[in-house]
Amino acid sequence: MAPTDxxxxxxxxxxxxxxxxxxxALGRRIVAGDLPAGAVLTLESVDAxxxxxRSVSREAVQVLGAMGLITSRxxxxxxxxxxxxxxxxxxxxIRWRLDGDERDEQLQTLSELxxxxxxxxxxxxxxxxxxxxxxxxxxxxxxxxxxxxAQDLEAYLEADQRFHATMLVASGNEMYGALAGLVDEVxxxxxxxDLMPADPNPEAIEWHAxxxxxxxxxxxxxxxxxxxxxxxxxxxxxxRMAAYDAARPAPGAAPDPETEPSAE
Amino acid sequence: MAPTDxxxxxxxxxxxxxxxxxxxALGRRIVAGDLPAGAVLTLESVDAxxxxxRSVSREAVQVLGAMGLITSRxxxxxxxxxxxxxxxxxxxxIRWRLDGDERDEQLQTLSELxxxxxxxxxxxxxxxxxxxxxxxxxxxxxxxxxxxxAQDLEAYLEADQRFHATMLVASGNEMYGALAGLVDEVxxxxxxxDLMPADPNPEAIEWHAxxxxxxxxxxxxxxxxxxxxxxxxxxxxxxRMAAYDAARPAPGAAPDPETEPSAE
DNA sequence: GATCTTCAAAGATCAGATTTATTGCCGTCC
DNA sequence: GGACGGCAATAAATCTGATCTTTGAAGATC
Numbered sequence: 001m002a003p004t005d006x007x008x009x010x011x012x013x014x015x016x017x018x019x020x021x022x023x024x025a026l027g028r029r030i031v032a033g034d035l036p037a038g039a040v041l042t043l044e045s046v047d048a049x050x051x052x053x054r055s056v057s058r059e060a061v062q063v064l065g066a067m068g069l070i071t072s073r074x075x076x077x078x079x080x081x082x083x084x085x086x087x088x089x090x091x092x093x094i095r096w097r098l099d100g101d102e103r104d105e106q107l108q109t110l111s112e113l114x115x116x117x118x119x120x121x122x123x124x125x126x127x128x129x130x131x132x133x134x135x136x137x138x139x140x141x142x143x144x145x146x147x148x149x150a151q152d153l154e155a156y157l158e159a160d161q162r163f164h165a166t167m168l169v170a171s172g173n174e175m176y177g178a179l180a181g182l183v184d185e186v187x188x189x190x191x192x193x194d195l196m197p198a199d200p201n202p203e204a205i206e207w208h209a210x211x212x213x214x215x216x217x218x219x220x221x222x223x224x225x226x227x228x229x230x231x232x233x234x235x236x237x238x239x240r241m242a243a244y245d246a247a248r249p250a251p252g253a254a255p256d257p258e259t260e261p262s263a264e
Numbered sequence: 265m266a267p268t269d270x271x272x273x274x275x276x277x278x279x280x281x282x283x284x285x286x287x288x289a290l291g292r293r294i295v296a297g298d299l300p301a302g303a304v305l306t307l308e309s310v311d312a313x314x315x316x317x318r319s320v321s322r323e324a325v326q327v328l329g330a331m332g333l334i335t336s337r338x339x340x341x342x343x344x345x346x347x348x349x350x351x352x353x354x355x356x357x358i359r360w361r362l363d364g365d366e367r368d369e370q371l372q373t374l375s376e377l378x379x380x381x382x383x384x385x386x387x388x389x390x391x392x393x394x395x396x397x398x399x400x401x402x403x404x405x406x407x408x409x410x411x412x413x414a415q416d417l418e419a420y421l422e423a424d425q426r427f428h429a430t431m432l433v434a435s436g437n438e439m440y441g442a443l444a445g446l447v448d449e450v451x452x453x454x455x456x457x458d459l460m461p462a463d464p465n466p467e468a469i470e471w472h473a474x475x476x477x478x479x480x481x482x483x484x485x486x487x488x489x490x491x492x493x494x495x496x497x498x499x500x501x502x503x504r505m506a507a508y509d510a511a512r513p514a515p516g517a518a519p520d521p522e523t524e525p526s527a528e
Numbered sequence: 529g530a531t532c533t534t535c536a537a538a539g540a541t542c543a544g545a546t547t548t549a550t551t552g553c554c555g556t557c558c
Numbered sequence: 559g560g561a562c563g564g565c566a567a568t569a570a571a572t573c574t575g576a577t578c579t580t581t582g583a584a585g586a587t588c
Contacts, residue, residue, distance in 0.1 A: 015337065015580095016540060019326070042569065053542045055319070058571090062283070062323045063330045066356070073279065074570045075550040088442045089353035092330075112388065113381065113439045120380025175377045178352045279549090280571065306538065317573045322539090338539045339581045533586070540579075547572070557562080 022050045022060040024096075030069050030080055031096040037082040046078070067093055091181060098185060107189045111238075114186055115231045117179060118164070121171040122211055122227035123220035129170035134216040136166045141209045148200045156200060157191045163208055167227075170215065190234070195241045204233045280323075286314045287324040288360075294333050294344055295360040301346040310342070331357055355445060362449060371453045375502075378450055379495045381443060382428070385435040386475055386491035387484035392436035398480040400430045405473045412464045420464060421455045427472055431491075434479065454498070459505045468497045 026046070029035045047057035061078055064070045068087045072078045086093060097106040125133070143159035164187065165180040190196050207230045214223035290310070293299045311321035325342055328334045332351045336342045350357060361370040389397070404427035411420040428451070429444040454460050471493045478487035 018541075044569080055322075055541060055543090058319075059323055059326045062326055066327045066330055072570070073550080074548075075552090075568055077569065083438065084441075086442075087354065088439050090351065109437050109439050112384070112437050116381035116384030116440070117377070118380075120376070124376065173373050173376050174347065175352050175373050176380070177348075178350075282572075308538080319572060319574090336539070337581085338579075339537055339583090341538065529588100531586105531588085533584105535582105535584080537582085538580090540577100542577075543575095545572105545574080547570105549570085550568085552565105552567090554565085555563090558560090 016059075018052050018056045019059050019063075022046070022052060022057055023063055025050065026060060026064060027067075027069065027092065028096050028100060030064070031093070031102070032100050035080050037080050039080045040077045042077040069093070094182065094185065098189070103189070107186060107193075110182055110186045110189075111235070114179075114183055115235070117176060118168075118183070118231060119224045119227040121168050121173070121176040121179075122215070123224040124171040124173060124176070125167050126215045126218055126220040126223040128172035129167075129215050131216075133166055133170035134212065137163055137170070137212040137215055138209075140166060141205065141212050144200070144205050144208060148202070148205060151199055153191055153196065153198070157187060160187050160208075163212075167211065167215070190238060194245055195238045197237060197241060201233060201237060204230060204237075207233065282316050282320045283323050283327075286310070286316055286321055287327055289314065290324060290328060291331075291333065291356065292360050292364060294328070295357070295366070296364050299344050301344050303344045304341045306341040333357070358446065358449065362453070367453070371450060371457075374446055374450050374453075375499070378443075378447055379499070381440065382432075382447070382495060383488045383491040385432050385437070385440040385443075386479070387488040388435040388437060388440070389431050390479045390482055390484040390487040393431075393434035393479045395480075397430055397434035398476065401427055401434070401476040401479055402473075404430060405469065405476050408464070408469050408472060412466070412469060415463055417455055417460065417462070421451060424451050424472075427476075431475065431479070454502060458509055459502045461501060461505060465497060465501060468494060468501075471497070 047054050067090050068085045070078050070080055140159050140163035147156035161184045164183045168180045169177045207226045210226035211223050311318055331354050332349045334342050334344055404423050407423035425448045428447045432444045433441045471490045474490035475487050
């Protein structure tokens, strides 16, 4: 984000810089498969190749161990663990995978997960949301409508994310609330991957409104059903857009403005 | 330095003993609320109170930071983070909460979560399970039937856990698969907390069989519906047992055998 | 009273030494 | 020939003391 950012600010969180760097680099290498399961390193090789002291490399390795990416054994070294041992819900790990080659697979995985839990969370929200939360959801829907009309996809995305995050927190279950970041990623991925029509489906927005209404009125079954429709529509729209994109030159590398028809 | 320790074997998994001890102790204190959000410690106080060197306390703190339990800032020290910042999906954190005073709340939270995702996972499993996985699910159901008849709750629990874990892995979505441990805890908590009737509901077992059948035949809607019934029945049975238990002396502390009627 | 400067506290990092558990190897014994 | 037991090398785990860097707050300046 903001690649050409000349921020004079010393960055918001540059606390333990080196450890973070090493952690990030190692984590991404593992996630990318550059260090496959079973690969072995030594602490010495780590601090040598990153030019840091043992303290730093050690702490990075500890955190990777806590995430389940590696195990460390005496006399053997640091062994990369099989994927089945990974804490796939760790936000850092999710980010690494979204930034890497596995982006599409990870988004697919997250979408499927979302399909499972969001309707249930909507049902709970209908039972537990405070009036303020219900109002915030309604406000988010209103913003979605406005931004859809303005064809401002970014602003639409923001409102959409706000809607879902508010709903998840309103479920009163902290674990659903903790999944808000994950839904953010799914929604953002859809928008930024050309898997979203230029003007969002009005029906989809109406269903969001329906969820907000059901939450306000305390009708769990209705909230759940409407959320289920939202998910189904999203999957459907995504499939349609993917088919549409597949029939045209890949927009990934150099999006030639000439080939873009109208929506933008 | 093994003062009065005659242990012949050095324990199966005593890798980084000290770090793990400090991590565990600190984590549990935070989870228990002994160190509330906003509380501040210094590294020095940590290694002083646990009698370890800076390296050890520092690494423990790093891991806690990665879990979102604390943040560390220069000149300030180590600050306990509010619960909203915690990585509530971290297995270690879940275990701490299950072992502490919050056990019931955590189980409730996990149960709600499970209600959301398990039906969806069952649907996916119906689309993706290998014949071996489908067979394993059927075998687990068969074991459940046998153990229910034998009134062996522990063995029943094991088969039940095996059924759900297999189904989650068979969903083909690694994030669902990673939730198997969580479901294990929910099921175990139910059994070990006297929230489970001495002989399991035959209907519940039949629904498990239905899921297994639907998975084998590749019928997602049926699998999902049957799983939904399982969840609903579990919630129902649990509520009934809780009401039943509430009407009798708490079995927690000293289970007086006299007051136990028949089922055991 | 607001801004600037200085200082000290506390983590971050480094570096060297020491301890301890593992593992592969080798020799011995059955 | 294979199993058991001791040996030594190895790499992590831990300790320790020192230095660097950031930053909150007290004090000085206007």
